[in-house]
Amino acid sequence: MAGGRGSRLGMGEKPLVTLFGRPLVDYVTLALQDSSIERIFLATTENVPKTRRWAEEKGLEVVDTPGRGFVADMIIAVEAAGVTKPIMIIMADLPLITSDLIDEIIEIYEERPEPALSTHTPLRLHRLLGRRPDSLFNYQGQLIVPSGINVLDGAEIEREQEDYHLILERMELAVNVNVVEDLKLCEKIMQGEIL
Numbered sequence: 001m002a003g004g005r006g007s008r009l010g011m012g013e014k015p016l017v018t019l020f021g022r023p024l025v026d027y028v029t030l031a032l033q034d035s036s037i038e039r040i041f042l043a044t045t046e047n048v049p050k051t052r053r054w055a056e057e058k059g060l061e062v063v064d065t066p067g068r069g070f071v072a073d074m075i076i077a078v079e080a081a082g083v084t085k086p087i088m089i090i091m092a093d094l095p096l097i098t099s100d101l102i103d104e105i106i107e108i109y110e111e112r113p114e115p116a117l118s119t120h121t122p123l124r125l126h127r128l129l130g131r132r133p134d135s136l137f138n139y140q141g142q143l144i145v146p147s148g149i150n151v152l153d154g155a156e157i158e159r160e161q162e163d164y165h166l167i168l169e170r171m172e173l174a175v176n177v178n179v180v181e182d183l184k185l186c187e188k189i190m191q192g193e194i195l
Contacts, residue, residue: 002055002092003045003065003073008178015051015092017177019186024177025051027095029060034099036106037088043077051092075157083154091148095186096172102149108166109151116163117151120144121174129174129185129194139165147173 002025006014015025025042032040042055045067055062063080065073074089081087086109090097109117123143126133133145144167152161171194177183188194 001043001070001074001077001089002051003043003048003067004070005047006093009180009183011180013048013051014177015048016054017183019095019177019183020190023054024095025054025092028090028092028097029058031097031099031102032090035102037102039081041077041081041083042092043073045073078152078154078157085154086151087154087157089150089152091176093177094148094173094175095177096175096189097149098172101170101172105149105151105166109164112164114162114164115153115156116161117166118163119147119149119173120165120167121147122167122169125169125171125174129171131174131182131185134178139167142167145174148176149173 002015004014009017011017016023019027029040039061041061041063043063043065044052045065047067052062063077065076067073078087088106105117105119121144123133123136123145126145135146137144144165171189175182175185175189177186
């Protein structure tokens, strides 16, 4: 998913904001390419014409969505891609994600009976990192933050799906880039200043 305005970050098209000279979306794309994922679709909107061009130049399959909001655009993207089996939905602003972590999430999903899986991090991890998350849920007495990676049954994309809440205490999932402070935090983590 790479079609948001990125207005809070204020640096142009968010997927193309650079971190150590590379666009955020490039980190996510490379992690996906090095994982067991079979195909990659980049969902864009009219808000991100340069991101669309970048994806086409990289040879990625691009799906246009109308920019009606995350859930509506996700449904349209999955249907346009024609995916009717499990599909991972991942945000383009997770530059710390790795192929190993993507495969770990897929393996856990495959072991679960639920048709969907959502990934989360505990609030305490965000506090340790000095972050204030945008969303927060109380799940079985634990405060958790959605991480921006979900696995869903593509054939049932228009229906609400029972999901397994996978809670991982991993910095790679805790830091999505929404504001300049998030970008600086990613730099510190990548430079080994925060372990």
